[in-house]
Amino acid sequence: MSATPLLTVDGIGKSYGARIGCADVSFDLWPGEVMGIVGESGSGKSTLLGCLAGHLTPDTGHVIFDTTADGPRDVLAMSEPERRMLARTDWAFVHQNPRDGLRMGVSAGGNVGERLMAVGARHYGQIRDQATEWLGRVEINADRIDDKPRQFSGGMQQRLQIARNLVTGPRLVFMDEPTGGLDVSVQARLLDLLRGLVRRMGLSAVIVTHDLAVVRLLADRLVVMKDGRIVEQGLTDQVLDDPQHPYTQLLVSSVLQV
Amino acid sequence: MIAVQDVEKRFTLHTQGGAVLQVMAGASLSVAPGECVALIGASGAGKSTLMRMIWGNYRTDGGLIRVGDVHVSGAEPRAIIALRRATLGYVSQFLRVVPRVPTLEVVAEPLLALGIYEAEARERAAEILTRVNIPERLWSLSPTTFSGGEQQRVNIARGFVHHWPALLLDEPTASLDGSNRAVVLSLIAEAKARGAAILGIFHDESARAQVCDREVDVTSFAVAP
Amino acid sequence: MSDYNFAYLDEQTKRMIRRAILKGVAVPGYQVPFASREMPMPYGWGTGGVQVTAACLTPDDTLKVIDQGADDTTNAVSIRKFFERTAGVATSTHTAEATIIQTRHRIPEAALSDGQILVYQVPIPEPLRFLEPRETETRRMHALEDYGLMHVKLYEDIARNGAIATSYAYPVKVEGRYIMDPSPIPKFDNPKLSNTPALQLFGAGREQRIYAIPPFTQIVSLDFEDYPFEASKAPHACDLCADDTTYLDEVITDDHGGRMFVCSDTDHCETRRDAGYRGRLAPQEDAA
Numbered sequence: 001m002s003a004t005p006l007l008t009v010d011g012i013g014k015s016y017g018a019r020i021g022c023a024d025v026s027f028d029l030w031p032g033e034v035m036g037i038v039g040e041s042g043s044g045k046s047t048l049l050g051c052l053a054g055h056l057t058p059d060t061g062h063v064i065f066d067t068t069a070d071g072p073r074d075v076l077a078m079s080e081p082e083r084r085m086l087a088r089t090d091w092a093f094v095h096q097n098p099r100d101g102l103r104m105g106v107s108a109g110g111n112v113g114e115r116l117m118a119v120g121a122r123h124y125g126q127i128r129d130q131a132t133e134w135l136g137r138v139e140i141n142a143d144r145i146d147d148k149p150r151q152f153s154g155g156m157q158q159r160l161q162i163a164r165n166l167v168t169g170p171r172l173v174f175m176d177e178p179t180g181g182l183d184v185s186v187q188a189r190l191l192d193l194l195r196g197l198v199r200r201m202g203l204s205a206v207i208v209t210h211d212l213a214v215v216r217l218l219a220d221r222l223v224v225m226k227d228g229r230i231v232e233q234g235l236t237d238q239v240l241d242d243p244q245h246p247y248t249q250l251l252v253s254s255v256l257q258v
Numbered sequence: 259m260i261a262v263q264d265v266e267k268r269f270t271l272h273t274q275g276g277a278v279l280q281v282m283a284g285a286s287l288s289v290a291p292g293e294c295v296a297l298i299g300a301s302g303a304g305k306s307t308l309m310r311m312i313w314g315n316y317r318t319d320g321g322l323i324r325v326g327d328v329h330v331s332g333a334e335p336r337a338i339i340a341l342r343r344a345t346l347g348y349v350s351q352f353l354r355v356v357p358r359v360p361t362l363e364v365v366a367e368p369l370l371a372l373g374i375y376e377a378e379a380r381e382r383a384a385e386i387l388t389r390v391n392i393p394e395r396l397w398s399l400s401p402t403t404f405s406g407g408e409q410q411r412v413n414i415a416r417g418f419v420h421h422w423p424a425l426l427l428d429e430p431t432a433s434l435d436g437s438n439r440a441v442v443l444s445l446i447a448e449a450k451a452r453g454a455a456i457l458g459i460f461h462d463e464s465a466r467a468q469v470c471d472r473e474v475d476v477t478s479f480a481v482a483p
Numbered sequence: 484m485s486d487y488n489f490a491y492l493d494e495q496t497k498r499m500i501r502r503a504i505l506k507g508v509a510v511p512g513y514q515v516p517f518a519s520r521e522m523p524m525p526y527g528w529g530t531g532g533v534q535v536t537a538a539c540l541t542p543d544d545t546l547k548v549i550d551q552g553a554d555d556t557t558n559a560v561s562i563r564k565f566f567e568r569t570a571g572v573a574t575s576t577h578t579a580e581a582t583i584i585q586t587r588h589r590i591p592e593a594a595l596s597d598g599q600i601l602v603y604q605v606p607i608p609e610p611l612r613f614l615e616p617r618e619t620e621t622r623r624m625h626a627l628e629d630y631g632l633m634h635v636k637l638y639e640d641i642a643r644n645g646a647i648a649t650s651y652a653y654p655v656k657v658e659g660r661y662i663m664d665p666s667p668i669p670k671f672d673n674p675k676l677s678n679t680p681a682l683q684l685f686g687a688g689r690e691q692r693i694y695a696i697p698p699f700t701q702i703v704s705l706d707f708e709d710y711p712f713e714a715s716k717a718p719h720a721c722d723l724c725a726d727d728t729t730y731l732d733e734v735i736t737d738d739h740g741g742r743m744f745v746c747s748d749t750d751h752c753e754t755r756r757d758a759g760y761r762g763r764l765a766p767q768e769d770a771a
Contacts, residue, residue, distance in 0.1 A: 030336045081627045088631070103614065103635070107642055110635045117638065118631025124641055124707040146642050188357040195356065199370055217356050221335045235314060235335040242316040246272030253273055 004066050006031045006172060006204050012051050012061035020228040021047035025061070027223060027233060031171070034198055034205045036219030036236060038212060038251070044228035045208045046176060052206060053093050053174045054083050065090070068171070088118050092165035096177035098157035101164070102149045108135060108160055109145040115168045134163040138193060155186035159193065166197060175207045179214055191217055212255050216240060224248045259326060259424050259455030260289040260312060265479075266320030267307055281307060285321070285479035287457075291423070294446065294456040296466050299476040305459045308476060309426050312457065313348050314338040325424050343371055347422030351429050353401055353409045361404075362387065362397040365415045372420065386415045390441055407433050418445050425449060427458035431465045443469055490537040491569040496520055500538035500693070504684060507695035512657030513625070514608050519691040529562055529587060530688030532604035536585045539600055539684070540566065545573045547581035552589040552730070552747035559587075576750050588651070590672040592729050592751040595681035597698070603666040605687035608694065610654045610664040625661060633662050633705060641710055650715070656703045657696060670704065671716045671730045677702035719744040722764040724755035 005028035014021040022044035029035055037045045050056035052063055054075060063075040068090055075083060087093070095101035102111055112131040113121070121127050132142050138159035140152075149157050158178065165173065178194070179187040195218060198205060209215060215222055215236055222236040224245065232245040243249045267282040282304050289295045297305040310316040311330075312323055318331035328341045342348070347368075355364050362383050369379035387397060390411040396404070401412040410433050417425065430446070431439045439462075446469045449456060460466040466473070488494065496518075503517035522530040540546070546566055550559040554576040562585060563574050575581050578593040585602040595601060611621040614632045624630065633654055640647045653670035657663050665676055666685060676683065676696060683696040696702065706712040720727035722743040729751060731744040743764050746752035756765065 033336060033339070080623075081629075084627055084629055106614065106635055107639060109642055110639050113638055114631050114635050116631075117634040118629070122634070122706075122708050124638065125709050127638065128642070185358070192356045192359050216354075220339050234317075235338055237315050238317060241310070242269075244270070244317065246276075249272045 004072065005029060005064075006033075006066050007052070007206075008062070008064040008072075009052065010062045010064070012048065012058045012063065014047055014051055014056060014058045014060075020044070021056075022051065022058075022225070022228040025225075025230055027230070029172075029204055029206065031204055032202050033221060034203075034207065034219045035221045035223065036215030037206065037208045037223045037225060038210060038215055039225035040210060040251075043225040045225050047228070048225070049174055049176055049206065049208045053091070054087060055093075065172070088115050089168060090171050092168075092170040092173040094158075094161055094165055094173060094175040094178050096180045098149065098154070098161045101161040102157060104150050105148065107146045107148055108140065108152075111149065111160060111164045112167050115164065119168060130167060131163075134167050135160075137197070138163040139189075153186075155182055155190065158182060158190060162190075162194070162197070166201065166203075169201065171202075171204060173203055173205045175205060175209075177209050177211075178207065179209070179211065187214070194218060212240060212252070224251065259291050260287075260457055261324040262287045262308070262312065262321070263323075264321035265308070265311065265318055265323060265331070267304075267311060267316065268319050280481045282476075282479050283320070283481050285476070287474045289424075289455040289457050291453040291455050292450055293472075294450050294458065294470045296470040296473045297457065297459050297476055298466075298473050299480070303480050304476045306428065308479070309428060309457070309459065313346070313426055314342070343368075345423055347417050347420065347425045349413050349417035349425070349427045349430050351410075351413075351432065353413050355401060357402050358400050360398045361392065361401045361412055364401055364412060365419055368416060368420050383415070383419055386419050387412075389445070390415050391438055407435070407438070410434060411438060414442055414445070418449065421449070421452055421454070423454055425454050425456045425458075427456060427460075429459055429461060431460065431462045439465065487569040489542070489570055490540045490566065491523075492520065492534065492537045496534075497538045500534055503693045504535065504538065504695060507684070507693050508682070508697050510661075511697055511700050512661030512663040512694060514692040514694045516691055517693050519688045522688065524561070524565075526689040527606065528558060529585070529604040531686030531690075531693070532585050532587070532602050532688075533562060533565070533686075534688060535602045535684050535686035535693060536562075536566065536583060537570075539583055539602070540570050540572060542570070542572060544582045545575050545580055546570075547575050547578065547584045547750075548586075549584065549589060549591070549748075549750075550587045551732070552591070553749045555749060577754075578750055588667050588669075589730070589747060590668055590675045592746070592748040593754075595679050597680040599681040601681050601683045603668075603683065603685045605664070605666040605685045605690075605692070607652075608664055608685065608687040608690050608692040610652075610662050628660070630662050634707070637705060637707065637710075641707070647706065647710055647712070653712075654705050656705060658700050658702075662705070663694065663696075663702075665702075669716075669730055670712070671714045673702070673704045673712070674714050717744055720762065721746045721752060721755075722762040724752045724760045724765070725762040726751070726755055726760065 007029040010026050012025040013023040025048055039045045051058040064072050065075050066072045109131040112134050113127040116127050135142060140156055149160055179190055219236045222239040223233040224231050226247045232239055232248045240252055243252050263286050265285040268278055268280040271277045285308060299305055311318050314330050323330040326345050328337055365387055366379040366383035392411055401409055430442050443465055500517055503515045507515045522533055548559045548563040550556040566572055567574055578591040583600045587604045609621055611632055613636055615621050637647050640649055651669050652664055652667045653673055655663050655665055678699055680698050682698055685694045704712040717731045723745050729746045732747045734743050734745055736743055
């Protein structure tokens with residue numbers, strides 16, 4: 001087992017005026033692990049994800065990431081250019097709504113190629129070959145490469161967003177409700193795809209969702225949040241099958257069989 | 259290989275006014291490599307609870323559980339994840355998989371997680387599926403569409419596709435017909451011969467008699483309500 | 484002269500614009516915001532260029548104004564008249580005689596020299612706008628040199644047309660730093676942006692931006708390794724002056740498919756004809 005966590009989150013807190021977004025959140029994420037964050041709407045899970053991914057600036061705490069280039073670095077102390085570089089190399093972010101993560105006016109191939117070009121790829125043929133290969137990996141036909149995302153179904157858009165994010169081989173993927181808004185059979189296909197990619201690429205992931213079935217199938221570890229704080233965390237099946245905290249028990253018991 | 263020492267378990271039911279149910283105390287047993295031990299006791303005596311605690315699925319509230327050199331009780335999640343990947347196998351009564359994933363993939367998955375190449379993993383998955391008599395025409399279908407007996411055999415295949423040094427079996431022969439039952443018993447015997455430490459729940463007495471070296475009655479660990 | 488202040492704008496406004504120009508010269512390719520004034524002409528008619536020209540003019544200057552290379556089109560004529568009336572400066576149609584040249588969509592064919600200022604009229608200064616409509620975001624992208632998106636535009640071009648089909652307003656990188664829109668000049672003119680002894684200033688009136696290329700600045704047109712930049716033109720010689728190295732306009736001459744190609748730079752074409760060059764369709768009486 002690796003000796004250095006990929007991501008160390010230490011005492012992260014963010015308030016919106018008097019209201020707590022999240023408070024005192026700490027955990028380690030190890031290479032190859034998938035961590036789920038669950039909680040009801042307003043529990044602070046999206047705020048937390050935003051703080052981790054650099055979209056929001058937390059009021060307190062540290063986010064230490066083991067960068068490929070320089071080893072562990074405090075992401076919050078990085079300059080904006082460094083953080084952006086990280087966001088398009090080691091990191092990826094999959095939005096709940098593909099419209100937030102895709103360029104709707106740019107073809108599928110251009111969407112996948114953007115990250116390659118952003119890190120310096122300047123050979124059209126090679127960019128196109130890689131885009132074609134990635135469309136195949138997310139089960140989009142190669143003949144759709146020049147179509148715009150708005151001509152795609154919701155499930156295809158979400159798969160395209162995943163291809164666009166993973167093409168540069170990131171090591172950590174943040175996902176915000178990746179299967180939200182998709183119907184059940186499309187969700188299943190996406191989950192299987194994500195599991196396969198996570199395993200083959202040795203990815204680590206932090207997935208925010210309110211769907212316990214999704215974390216059961218995708219996450220190794222689970223964090224349960226309520227009112228901005230972690231109330232329970234552990235192995236996913238242990239937290240779901242033997243919940244200790246009153247809130248987790250309530251959460252698990254309110255769901256039909258998962 | 260598997261050691262359980264003075265283990266306790268209680269459930270706090272916060273949804274029911276915080277009632278505390280102490281269900282187990284003083285549970286101790288050990289399973290040596292090459293040994294198969296059966297858990298016995300009446301329904302509700304705590305056989306499954308103990309199995310789940312060894313698997314890391316239920317939290318241990320007192321005492322020690324060790325599998326190989328990992329202390330399951332109190333281990334970090336990643337230690338348990340690594341343990342399940344390489345050392346500890348589990349055949350449950352229920353099949354829990356991502357819908358629409360083909361059977362061959364479901365069975366090959368534990369090998370892929372260990373980093374074995376896809377071609378080899380599929381080959382070994384195909385071998386074991388043949389062994390448990392799942393016809394090849396079903397391999398490309400999701401097991402969620404299968405009958406109870408077929409699902410059970412997919413579970414068995416998944417549980418024996420890798421040679422885990424420690425194995426937990428929860429009713430492996432339930433809902434199987436005679437010939438498939440014999441296949442499973444021979445799989446267990448082979449695992450023992452390789453030196454696997456096996457702990458199981460068998461309601462099927464003759465199966466138990468055939469593969470188990472000794473029995474542990476969990477009734478003595480149960481706490482009277 | 485007239486009752487207008489010299490070159491129409493008041494002195495404080497001209498100082499404000501000069502400060503923006505100086506900042507633009509100091510940071511080549513960077514878009515400097517400025518407080519664009521209402522001008523007595525509509526947006527799209529060169530209000531940005533006119534303000535930059537007004538701020539640069541001195542009474543000793545000689546002004547040339549071209550529109551698509553021509554000195555005699557409406558836009559060029561009206562701006563030239565505007566400065567004749569409000570500044571009383573000398574005007575010329577000869578590139579070599581002018582000290583300030585205001586241009587819309589062309590760079591003159593004649594090489595520019597030390598001491599000349601070329602002022603471009605710019606409709607949309609932001610090269611990234613096609614792909615990212617938020618101004619806050621494009622400014623951040625410039626600040627952080629986050630330019631992957633610019634190549635996406637070229638990628639889309641090749642994917643759709645089999646080649647980079649952008650033929651005007653072709654994006655460039657200035658001195659290895661800022662990505663810049665060179666205004667809607669044909670890409671044929673892009674090589675002339677680079678390493679010229681003249682000062683190049685860009686004014687966008689509606690968008691309130693000024694930017695600059697100081698003399699002898701390196702300008703590189705963006706491209707792909709396997710689809711390199713090409714400064715293309717129509718594969719013909721000028722039908723009036725026979726020059727086959729200039730940028731050409733296609734002119735429809737009748738409704739039976741008749742057409743001719745002529746230099747878009749009227750001054751260049753006339754100078755050549757005065758020197759005795761004759762194209763395929765040049766009027767014969769000129770030869771006398």
